[in-house]
Amino acid sequence: MALDLQGFAELQNDLASMAMSLENGSGVDRALQAGAAPIEQQMLANASSDPKIITGALHGSIRTDRVKQRRGGKQISIGVKHSEAGAYYANPVEYGHGGPGPAPPHPFVRPAFDARAEEAYGEIKRVLADEIMNRS
Numbered sequence: 058m059a060l061d062l063q064g065f066a067e068l069q070n071d072l073a074s075m076a077m078s079l080e081n082g083s084g085v086d087r088a089l090q091a092g093a094a095p096i097e098q099q100m101l102a103n104a105s106s107d108p109k110i111i112t113g114a115l116h117g118s119i120r121t122d123r124v125k126q127r128r129g130g131k132q133i134s135i136g137v138k139h140s141e142a143g144a145y146y147a148n149p150v151e152y153g154h155g156g157p158g159p160a161p162p163h164p165f166v167r168p169a170f171d172a173r174a175e176e177a178y179g180e181i182k183r184v185l186a187d188e189i190m191n192r193s
Contacts, residue, residue, distance in 0.1 A: 088180075088185045089124050090133065091183070092178065092184075093121045095173040097119065097120070100166060103164075136166060151165060
């Protein structure tokens, strides 16, 4: 018994068209921004949970960059903008430091990613699915 399947060329064309539409449009950018939001929120919460905060400079320097085109795709960065006043001490806070007054690490970046990565991936998938459904 022979089985005759049809429509694969059309399906392939539709998938290629959807992928091109997402890449050339702003759907991927919106998906990356939506995925970055929960991680940024958690970083802000982690950086402000210490009752010994004096200036708030570290908290004020945490933000999400715009989406950038890189070789092989797009990327978005979430973190401390070292150009901000007072943000120079973000690495010693995250990793701790030695010296005459050593301080233990108080990580706020990695725990934010670990705590909210699944939610971030879910947001990316949700936005991409919406984009695909609205373009078809």
